C-alpha cells in the first residue's frame with residue numbers, strides 16, 4: 382500500500398552544511414501531493430542518520446527544534462497522501478531501517494502492485510514488518526541483495542527493480558549517499574536540479590523554484606541517479622527503454638501544481654489546452670465561464686479565451702480549510718463543502734453559466750457543489766469536466782476509488798446529468814485530452830479511463846479511495 386506522494390532528496394558536497402530546512406521548504410511546495418504525514422531523514426558522518434516523521438501537514442509536524450536536530454548535508458523527505466485506508470504514524474515516511482553498520486532511509490511515491498507477494502516472501506525469510514508501506518518491502522529487498530549476494534548498492538537496486546511491478550519514484554539515503562530512482566515506465570515524476578554545491582531531487586519542479594534551484598532535467602524512466610565528484614552519475618536499469626512509457630495523465634489533469642513542468646510539459650499550459658478542447662467539443666452560449674477553484678482555473682481561462690465568453694469567479698475557496706473532522710452525518714458532510722467553497726450569489730443569479738471542474742471521480746463533490754451553485758439561482762448550468770469519465774480504479778498510486786464507487790463506471794453520461802439535474806454535462810474526450818497534454822497516446826497511462834493498464838495486475842488487487850470529508 383502506497384500512494385500518490387511527494388518526495389525530495391538533497392545532496393550537498395560540503396559536509397558542514399545542514400540541508401534539512403531546504404528539504405522542508407521543498408516539501409512545503411509539494412504539500413498538495415500529500416497532507417496525511419510528513420517526514421525528513423538526514424545524514425551526517427559524525428552523527429549518522431537522523432529522522433523525524435509525524436502526522437499532518439508539514440507545518441504541523443516540524444518546528445524549529447525538529448529541523449535543528451536534523452543535521453547533515455544529505456537528506457530526503459516525504460509527504461504522504463491521505464486515503465481512507467490505514468492512516469497511522471508507522472506508515473509515514475521516510476522509512477528507516479539498519480543497513481550495514483548504519484542505516485538506510487527511503488521515500489517512495491507510487492504503488493507496487495506485487496508488493497503482497499514480495500512481502501510474503503520476505504516474511505518467509507524471517508523479516509518482520511512494522512508498516513504497510515512498499516518502502517519497507519523495497520528496503521528489505523535491498524538489504525537482502527546487498528547482504529546475501531554481496532552486491533553493491535547500484536547492483537542491489539538493479540536486482541530489486543527487476544522484481545518490482547508497479548510505479549515508483551524513490552529517493553534513497555544509504556551509507557551517506559543519495560540515490561534517485563524512477564520506474565522504467567515513468568509513471569511517477571522525478572526531476573533533478575542544482576543550487577551551488579547542492580543537487581536536489583524532487584517529484585515536481587515547483588520544489589526547485591521555491592529554493593531557487595536550477596532545474597537540470599527529468600530523471601529518465603528506468604534511470605538511477607547518484608552524485609559523485611560533483612557530478613550527476615547515471616545508471617540505466619536493464620529494463621529502461623524496453624517497456625512502454627506510461628506517464629500518469631492525472632498529474633496533468635489534477636494532481637500536480639500548475640506551475641510545475643513534468644517531462645517537458647507545463648501543467649498550467651496543459652490545463653489551458655484542456656479548456657480550449659472543451660470549447661471545441663462543447664461551444665455553449667453562456668454569460669460566464671466559472672472554474673471550480675483551484676485546479677480548474679487554467680481550464681476555465683482556456684475556455685474563456687477560446688470562446689470569448691468572459692471568465693468569472695463564481696465560487697470562492699477558503700484556502701485555509703485543512704482536514705475537517707470525520708463527519709458522520711450527511712448534514713455535517715454538506716457543511717464541509719460549504720466551508721471550502723461559497724458561491725457569489727450576486728455574480729451567478731439569473732446568469733447562464735459554464736462551470737468547469739477538473740474531474741468527476743465518485744461524483745459526491747459535484748453533487749454537493751451543484752446544490753450550492755443552484756442556491757444562487759443561475760438561469761442555466763452547463764457543467765464541463767477536464768477529464769474523461771473515470772471508469773476504472775488506479776492501481777499505481779492515485780487512490781481514486783473502487784469500481785463500485787466510480788460514478789462513470791456505473792452510470793452513463795446522460796444518467797449522471799440527470800442525477801446532477803443540470804442543463805448539460807460534457808466530459809472531455811480521450812483524444813482531446815491526449816491532444817491537450819501533447820504527448821503521444823502510447824506514452825501515457827490511461828488505465829483509469831480505458832482499462833488498459835501498463836502492467837499485469839494480481840487477481841486479488843484492491844483499489845483504494847482517497848480521503849475527503
Ligand code: AMP
Nearest residue numbers: 740741742743744745746779780781847
Ligand atoms: P468526487 O467526484 O466526489 O470523488 O470528487 C472529485 C473531485 O475531487 C475532483 O474534482 C478533484 O478536485 C478531486 N479529486 C479527484 N481525484 C482525486 C484524488 N485521487 N485525490 C484527491 N482528490 C481528488
